[in-house]
Amino acid sequence: MNRILAISDIHGELGLLEELLLKVNYDPMNDQLFLLGDYIDRGPSSSGVLNLVSELQAKGARVLLGNHEAIMLNACRSGLAKPWNHWVGLCGGEATLASYGYQLEDFEEAIESNTLPSFIKTLPKLEEHLQLLETFEIYIELEDAIFVHGGVVPGVTIAETDPMRLLWIRDEFHAGYQGEKTIIFGHTPTFNLHHNPTDYRVYFGENNIIGIDGGAVFGGQLHAFEWPSRQIVSVENKKPTSNE
Numbered sequence: 001m002n003r004i005l006a007i008s009d010i011h012g013e014l015g016l017l018e019e020l021l022l023k024v025n026y027d028p029m030n031d032q033l034f035l036l037g038d039y040i041d042r043g044p045s046s047s048g049v050l051n052l053v054s055e056l057q058a059k060g061a062r063v064l065l066g067n068h069e070a071i072m073l074n075a076c077r078s079g080l081a082k083p084w085n086h087w088v089g090l091c092g093g094e095a096t097l098a099s100y101g102y103q104l105e106d107f108e109e110a111i112e113s114n115t116l117p118s119f120i121k122t123l124p125k126l127e128e129h130l131q132l133l134e135t136f137e138i139y140i141e142l143e144d145a146i147f148v149h150g151g152v153v154p155g156v157t158i159a160e161t162d163p164m165r166l167l168w169i170r171d172e173f174h175a176g177y178q179g180e181k182t183i184i185f186g187h188t189p190t191f192n193l194h195h196n197p198t199d200y201r202v203y204f205g206e207n208n209i210i211g212i213d214g215g216a217v218f219g220g221q222l223h224a225f226e227w228p229s230r231q232i233v234s235v236e237n238k239k240p241t242s243n244e
Contacts, residue, residue, distance in 0.1 A: 004227040006147055008036035008186025009066070011217035012043025012095060016235050017052060024224040024233040028059040030134050035211070037066020037149035037167070038188045041092030041139070043217045047099040050129045057135075063195075065136040065165040066149045067187065072096065073133055079116045138163045141181075145227060150187040152177060158235055174209065182208050184225060189215035202232050 005024060010017050026033060039053055040046035043157060056138050057063050074086035075226050087093035088104055096105065100123070110119035139158060141146040146158060151173030153161050177183060190211050193203040200220035203211035212233065214221035221234045 001031045001085055003229075004032045004034060006034040006036055006184055006212060006225045006227065007222065008044070008149070009038040009040055009189075009213040009220065010035075010049050010214065011038055011068070011092070012046040012049055012099065013216050013237065014045035014048040014052065014097060015223065016216055016222040016237060017049060020222050020224055023235060026224075028056070028061070030046045033061040034147050035061055035063045036147060036184070037064045037136075038068045038186060038213075039066065040069045040072060040096045042095055043092075044095065046096040047098055047125065047129065050132060054129075057132075062202040063136050063148055064147070065133065065138060065167060066141065068092070069133045069136065070164065070167055073130060076120050076130055077117055079114055081111050084111060084116065086227075092232075102126075110195055123180065138166055142227075145182040145184060149182045149185065151185050152179070152183055154178065174205065177207050177209055179208065183208045184212060184227065186211070189213050189218060189220065191215055191218075191220065 005026065007020065012204060015169060035056065035057060039049045052151060053063060071087050071091050075084045075093065088097065094104060098202060107116065110116045120130070139146060140157065146152060148166050151169045152158055152168045153165055154173065154176035158166070174188070174193065190201060190203040190213060192198050192200050193211050194201070200214040202223055202225060210225065212223045212225045214223045216237050217221040219237050221236050224233045
């Protein structure tokens, strides 16, 4: 393999992902692609992104679970109204369902009758993608680096950490990590790490952490980060939206 390329937090922006793969000249025969989670929600084409992710995985990409995929799985598999409403109401799940051609009203009867999981199994593409999400890894550990969606828990080995914390952790990791291996992560848009609402650049922390979530769905950038050269190829979202 000539390059390791990492991309994170696509959030339904299929056009940006396709543009970035072309711009970086991604070649599955010679490059190892790591996808670090959050393929869905908020953006316009979550279903299309997962179709492409499935194709990339079949060609050798290693694909990690993001917290948004975990939210979607819990919402659809649990059958409970609370996680469902959390997903579609607060996390961008309504846009994801729309990418499959569904509206919230299509699921009301199944939620009221507590038959949501079995109902979803009758929706072929949605069920196919839920099964795809269930194949995703939690982290990738190399000799000199760890690739993960959210981060790692300082002072705790990654093997002993609750997987959900690896998807969700933010400030404790950003401020407290002191390990030798470089951590490449997404989850937290870099404008928050830079403390500048218009700074979407890759974030290089002084404590050996590298944030690559350029806030693409918020009008920022989608990055392809090359390891170990640390070269960056980016595409910009030309349809800005609020990052609040």
